[in-house]
Amino acid sequence: MSTQVHANLTEEQVREISGDLDEPDWLLETRLEALAALEDLEMPDVIRTPGRDWTNLHELDFESLVDPLNAAEDKDQVGPEEAEVLSWADAVQEHEDLLQDHFGSIVDPQENYLTALSTALFSTGTVIYVPEGVDAEDVTVRTEQNSRSLFNYTLVVTEESSSVTILERQSTGEEAEEQYYSGIVEVAAGENSYVQYGSLQNLSEEAYNFTLKRGVADTYATIDWIEGNLGTQLTKTEVSTELRGDSSETQIVGAFYGHNDQHFDLDAKVWHRAEHTTADLVTRGVTDDVARSVYEGVQDVGSDAWDTSSYQRENTLMLSDESEADASPKLIINNHDTEASHSATVGQIDQEDLFYMTSRGVDPRAARNMLVEGFFVPVLAEIDVDELREDLENLIGTRLRERE
């Protein structure tokens, strides 16, 4: 495909970003290579059926969206003393070795056009390092975007037998007609460590969002993702885990609520690449007005993945006749020693349920809201981080009550 970006993107800009952050040469090189690769790279995969791409990323006008030298944000990066929670600039100074080991090792900078763009241009980020045996709770990263475009990078490294709970939020401060947020998250979960990564995306409804979060779990490690999507005009995300070590586990819990003309394209993926691994993928979402959701879930069981357990469920509730929801749960099994299930449903509010409630005196609007909130309960119940669960509940409740 032809790319729109490089007409206004130059090596000088990338050198300036890297220079401002005082980055070593190898990082600058990685960025420049990503920039050079843009020309040949494709957009991330989207589901295609004859005559239709389920999400059309090509229509995005990157030339006007991307403004690499004017990134502005308001950021909090807070964590307990035992763990290191560093801004990207600080991490470059203090932990170059860590970056050298892990940066770009989980998400290939040149995996697709948007990862390369993000790698070339990111100007902010967070590095979370949890030393061996340390339990770090309540790491919070809050990003408020105040510029036309913002490219963000996050690295999480947990050493053996450590644990961390991270809560990340994105919102918009100064709104513009069109904004672009791009985030790449890499998680390297060391042996017998536990990472819980919760994310709540509530950007402006004018914004576009591309996010790729991926973790690699070592032996006995667990990576649990929670992914809440409420904001943006268009979101394309992937949340994924490679279960590389024996007995590693992952859970991907997702909740979304699209209204107006929002479009969510959400991927949840797991690669079983070792023995005795377990994965549980659970997503629930609502579409209203003319919103559209596209969900793709992939459970990929490799030939060496003996004794695999892998489960996937996705349910979408459409609140309007004009909203659309598509789901594609995929199961690829190359090892017969696997217990797996996958399912997806798309439906509307059950009229008999509604009548049951209204016949008891509840007005139709309140009854519908109770049914929708009840629909989210199974995913909310999977969220261990109270603050995130409560925020999600409130945002869903508020959005529901805004309805006619």
Next chain:
Amino acid sequence: MARLELSNLHAEVAEGDEQILEGVDLEVQSGEIHALMGPNGSGKSTTAKVIAGHPAYEVTEGEVLLHLEDDEFGEDIEIDEDQRTWNLLDLEPNERAALGIFLGFQYPAEIEGVTMTNFLRTALNAKIEEREELFEDEDDEDEAEEDDEGFENSPMEGPADEGEVGVAEFQGILQEKMEQLEMDEKFAQRYLNAGFSGGEKKQNEVLQAAILEPSVAVLDEIDSGLDIDRLQDVSEGINALRDEQGTGILQITHYQRILDYVEPDHVHVMLDGQIAKSGGPELAEKLEDKGYDWVREDVYGTA
């Protein structure tokens, strides 16, 4: 006192033109127990659903009226003379509930993620609030509007809209009613009917009626699928509705069995969308012996 009056009620399925009710005439008064019997497909359940306002049915002729006396809802609600007769067909299901209509479902909905307690308290408060609106004087209306203009609490500050019956008060009511029905406390925190056994669902329907205190309760096959112990519990609950709250009961059933425990004052037999025969409790016994063909023969002169 309240009186539900169905007259010449005709109804069909909203999507399609299959006529199901062919002129039903029936009256149920507070404190009375009526049994509505009849073979499958005779229109019993449709009658129940039409009374409650199920959107799948369209009334093509006739009326469903609810007559109230001035003290029906106690001292707090004043019922003016021109507000004593309501045409239920003009009202939404929740408005009918506010006026005291209750439908006990043959197949209660299973609702995930909504606890019994939350649902019932919401329903009780909604009913109280809706009732106030329905009987509001025009003078009061202006006052109410003024009230609505400002928030006493900021909406961000939590439960400003807790409703008439607060959480603690409601817990007390619920607990008392559950004890009366010998229901396990744990039901209160379970999701509404989700994973309940058939018997538990029916018991839960009676519990809801006990809490919502209807003027007239239509119970659609509340006895089906109950073992004898549960049948007795449910029957006691129904009798208590009548004896303690003065609720009028329209009990739809196939079987004489429950009528041994909930003794009807009147028995009606429905055939082909009409009440074919009415009588006292002896009619139910006769039916048990002779079957519906006997009624058909008796009424139409043909079996």
